[in-house]
Every structure is written in C-alpha cells, then in structure tokens.
Amino acid sequence: MGETVNTCHTGADLQPAFAVRRLSVSYGTLRPVDPQKCVLRDINLEIPAGSALGILGPNGAGKSTFLRALAGILPAEGEILLFGEPIARKKRREIAQYLALMSQFFPAGFSYTVRQTVEMGRYARGEGRERDREAVDESLEEAGLTDLANRPITQLSGGQLQRVFFARALAQETPILLLDEPTSSLDLKYQAEITGLLKRWKARQTTLPDGRTVPNTLISICHDLSLALDLSEDLVILKDGQMLAAGPVAQVLTRDLLQRVYGMDVPSYLLRRENFWRSMMDGSKS
Numbered sequence: 187m188g189e190t191v192n193t194c195h196t197g198a199d200l201q202p203a204f205a206v207r208r209l210s211v212s213y214g215t216l217r218p219v220d221p222q223k224c225v226l227r228d229i230n231l232e233i234p235a236g237s238a239l240g241i242l243g244p245n246g247a248g249k250s251t252f253l254r255a256l257a258g259i260l261p262a263e264g265e266i267l268l269f270g271e272p273i274a275r276k277k278r279r280e281i282a283q284y285l286a287l288m289s290q291f292f293p294a295g296f297s298y299t300v301r302q303t304v305e306m307g308r309y310a311r312g313e314g315r316e317r318d319r320e321a322v323d324e325s326l327e328e329a330g331l332t333d334l335a336n337r338p339i340t341q342l343s344g345g346q347l348q349r350v351f352f353a354r355a356l357a358q359e360t361p362i363l364l365l366d367e368p369t370s371s372l373d374l375k376y377q378a379e380i381t382g383l384l385k386r387w388k389a390r391q392t393t394l395p396d397g398r399t400v401p402n403t404l405i406s407i408c409h410d411l412s413l414a415l416d417l418s419e420d421l422v423i424l425k426d427g428q429m430l431a432a433g434p435v436a437q438v439l440t441r442d443l444l445q446r447v448y449g450m451d452v453p454s455y456l457l458r459r460e461n462f463w464r465s466m467m468d469g470s471k472s
Contacts, residue, residue, distance in 0.1 A: 201270045203362055203403040204233040204256055208264035211251050225251045226427045229264075235361070236401030238388055240408050240418030240435075244448060247424040249407045253364050256405070257287045269394065282310035283395050285362035286355035300342070300350050301326065301335040307357030321357050329353035329383060345376030352383055361392035365406035369413060381416060415439070423447055 209229040226248045233239055241249050254260045258273045258281045266273045268284055286307070304325055308318040326332050329349040334342070339350055348368070355363055368384065369377040388404045408414035414421065421438040423431045425447050431438045445451060 200235045200400060202232045202267070203235045203237065203269060203400075204231070205267040205270075206231040206233075206256075206264070207267075209252075209255060209266065210263040211248075211255055211260055224427055226255065226262075226424075229429050231422065231429065231432060233403065233405065235269075235403055237403050237405070238417060238419040239403075239405045240414040240421045241406065241424065242408065242411075242414055242421055242447070243424035246426075248427040249424055250366055252424065253287070253366055253405070253407060257281070257285060257364055259287075269400075279310045280395075282358060282360070284360055285364060286358040286360045287364045287366075288351055288355055288368060289366050297338045297340050299336050299338055300331055300353075303339055303350050304331075304353045304357050307354040311359065321359060325353040325356035328356055328386075330379070343376075345372050345379065348372060348376065348380055349383070352380065356387065359392060361394060361400050362403045362405070363387065365404070367407055367409060369410070377413070381413070384417060411439075 206229055209226060209231075210224055211226040212223040213225060229252065241252065243249050251260065255262050256266060256273075258266070258268075258276065258278070268276070268281070273281060301322065304322050305318070307325070308321060311318065311321075323332075326335055329352055331346075331349055331353055334346065339347060342350065352368075363384075365384075369380050372380065384404060384406075388402050390402050391399050392402055393399045404417065406414075406417055408417065415435065418435060420434055421432070422429060423438060423443065430447065431443055441451070
C-alpha cells in the first residue's frame with residue numbers, strides 16, 4: 187500500500203476536497219481490477235479544499251483516467267472520498283453539485299445556442315427558474331459571452347467554445363473544477379483569456395449543498411509546463427499509471443524528475459515559476 191500524500195497545506199484545516207486511497211482503474215474488465223490491464227495503480231493522495239493542483243505526465247500516463255475517476259465516471263478499486271463522503275455512494279446528480287468536469291473534447295456538432303449550452307450546467311441545482319436564469323446570465327457575463335448568447339455553438343471558434351464550456355461549469359456553482367487540458371489547441375490570446383478566467387474563479391469560495399462554505403479547488407491536466415506553472419501551486423506527476431511525485435511545485439518540478447518522466451533534458455526556463463510570462467511580456471516591450 188502506498189503512502190497517502192497531502193499535496194499542500196492550503197486549506198489543511200478543512201476536510202479534503204478529495205481523499206484518494208489505494209485507487210486502481212483498469213479498462214475492459216469487471217471487478218476486481220486486472221493487474222495486467224491497470225491504467226492506474228495504487229494511487230494514494232489527499233487534495234485539500236482550496237488547492238490549485240496540476241497533473242503532469244506523458245501520453246498514456248493515466249492523467250485523464252485519474253480525472254474521470256475523481257469525477258465518479260469510471261468504476262475503480264479503492265476509495266475516493268469527496269469532502270469526506272464516498273463518491274461511489276453518490277448519484278450523478280449529487281456529484282454534479284460538488285464538481286464540474288471540462289473535457290478536452292466538446293460535442294460541438296449539436297446546434298444548441300450558447301445560452302442553451304450554459305443552461306445545461308443547472309440541471310443538478312433545483313433552485314428554481316429565477317435562480318437558474320440569474321446564474322446563467324452571470325456565467326455568460328463572466329466568460330464574456332453575453333453578446334453571443336443566441337449564437338449556435340457550431341458557429342464559434344475554438345477559443346469561444348472553450349469559454350462556453352467554462353461558463354457552463356460556472357453555472358453549476360460547484361466548489362471543484364476538473365480540467366482536461368483547458369487551453370489545448372488555442373492561440374496565445376485565448377490561452378490568456380481562459381487562464382485569467384480560471385484564476386478569478388479559483389480565488390473565490392462556494393457554498394456546499396450542506397451549507398458549508400469552502401474555497402474553490404482547481405485540478406487541471408496540462409501538457410504545457412508553463413501553463414501548469416501558471417495555474418498550479420502543487421503538482422502530481424504520473425507515469426505508466428503510477429504516481430511518481432506529488433507536492434509543492436518547487437519540490438516536484440525538478441530537472442532530474444522531468445528527465446526521468448519524459449526521457450529528455452527540459453530547458454531550464456520552463457522550471458522557473460516566478461515571472462516566466464512576465465519576463466516574456468517585458469521583453470516584448472523593449
């Protein structure tokens with residue numbers, strides 16, 4: 187049994203957003219998990235409320251599987267506690283009151299309008315039409331989509347579509363946001379917009395269904411190291427379905443570990459958390 191790792195001390199006096207114990211996941215088999223087909227093996231981790239956690243690792247490491255397991259989508263061995271309660275005992279509607287999942291694959295083939303798409307985030311709330319309308323309007327405004335509310339999502343650019351699904355997640359009014367490569371295939375302008383939206387959301391608090399108010403928790407998969415550094419205070423590194431490291435960025439993101447994970451020498455500028463993007467901006471002004 188692996189040792190449980192607490193990723194950070196932020197919110198350590200609160201119940202963890204997630205407590206993951208002996209988590210293993212395999213595809214194409216019934217329980218118990220087939221050790222020969224494991225995608226994740228024996229993951230033990232605590233993610234405090236208020237964390238900003240980045241998940242790194244090469245393709246096939248199990249990152250998306252881990253995120254989907256946290257969302258309660260995949261059957262798994264072991265246990266995942268969501269604010270102290272087993273997620274396996276919760277219905278999908280209950281889980282949707284605690285967390286929102288933004289996948290990297292969006293169903294853009296359906297001609298829903300922007301507003302209709304964002305309204306989907308309200309299905310689990312049950313707070314009445316007036317509050318639903320207010321929440322959708324607030325989310326559209328936050329994401330800068332008010333003027334596009336009646337446009338079919340099939341007519342949007344990739345960056346606009348990302349903002350639509352972020353607005354839908356906002357409309358869920360959950361304290362946890364799970365992101366699978368939130369800025370994949372976006373240009374610098376849209377990357378900056380999405381990153382800014384996420385940072386503003388992360389700085390807030392949300393009231394749970396039981397009345398407790400908790401700091402928002404952001405968990406994101408990132409292939410881009412600079413984005414991971416910008417969004418994350420703590421990191422988990424996966425490889426071949428196993429957790430190689432977890433903890434504060436400065437402790438985890440070392441050249442030796444990245445060489446071990448990716449099999450290459452990582453440029454030193456990608457390891458500097460402080461002022462990376464700021465230095466680029468300053469250079470563009472000279």
